[in-house]
Amino acid sequence: MKLSKRGEYALRALIDLGIASELGWPMLQISELASKEKLPIKFLEQIFTQLKSAGYVASRRGKFGGYSLARPMSQIKFGAVIRLIDGPLAPIRCVSQMSYERCSCPDEAHCGLRMLMFDVRNAISTILDRYTLADIVEITLRKYRRDKVTPPFLHRSIPLTSVLPQKKEALRSKRRAVVDHHFSGSRGRETNNHPPKPR
Numbered sequence: 511m512k513l514s515k516r517g518e519y520a521l522r523a524l525i526d527l528g529i530a531s532e533l534g535w536p537m538l539q540i541s542e543l544a545s546k547e548k549l550p551i552k553f554l555e556q557i558f559t560q561l562k563s564a565g566y567v568a569s570r571r572g573k574f575g576g577y578s579l580a581r582p583m584s585q586i587k588f589g590a591v592i593r594l595i596d597g598p599l600a601p602i603r604c605v606s607q608m609s610y611e612r613c614s615c616p617d618e619a620h621c622g623l624r625m626l627m628f629d630v631r632n633a634i635s636t637i638l639d640r641y642t643l644a645d646i647v648e649i650t651l652r653k654y655r656r657d658k659v660t661p662p663f664l665h666r667s668i669p670l671t672s673v674l675p676q677k678k679e680a681l682r683s684k685r686r687a688v689v690d691h692h693f694s695g696s697r698g699r700e701t702n703n704h705p706p707k708p709r
Contacts, residue, residue, distance in 0.1 A: 511634055517595040520557050521588065522547055524566065528583050528647035530663040538663065539576040546662055557595075564594050583647060589638035599638060600631040 513521075523543055530538050540558065544551045558577055561567045568580040579586070589599060593608060600606035604613040604621075605628040615621045654661045 511592075511596070511599045511601055513592065514596050516557060517592055519547060519549060519554065520561060520591060520595050523554065523557065524561070524579070524586065524591065524643055525646055525650065526662065527567065527577065527579050528643050529650060529661055531579060531583075532647055532651060533661060533663060535663050537570065537574075537576040537578040542663065543577070560595065561591075566591065579643075583644035584642050586643040587639055588641050588643070588646070589635055592638060599635050600627070602627045605631045 526543055526546060527538060530536070540551055540554055543549075544554050547554070558567055558569070562569060562577075562580070565580055566586060567577050569575065569577050592599060598606040598608050600608075602613065602624070603611035604615070604618060604624055612618065613621075613624070615624065618624060651661065
């Protein structure tokens, strides 16, 4: 699997929408997103057209229009979005469960390369199919708070702690503990202590 620029920008745009929604801005204009991500508006519009067709985002016209998430963040999994934009997660098609194609190997059942790539596919999809947009938005906001950095899309200087009240934080503590377990270290190293989910 190789994440294309299109796939990368789609994920970053979804994270931006998620962050903005959590901070009280459920709808953003395409120009705001393009400015933050330093992308041409036309390219971002093409990506949003694809995300909208798949039901991940919704749009509204007019002066106060823009894009918003069309489903709860907990229902948006990174693996599914990447498959939508870039195709199968498997490094070779003969180990893909979504887009299987037989390769030229004469004995697929005993192919050592296929066995290795099957493990690679499992490792990739186990992580990407486990984490939701809600998980990643929460990790990002927590890092903003820890580093005392004002997150994007706040059009006035508001302390992050006042935007994320303690009551709301308490409701999310259980999920945060699970996410912390999987993302440890300053660079977000993943650990894998859960059995793989079906692919």
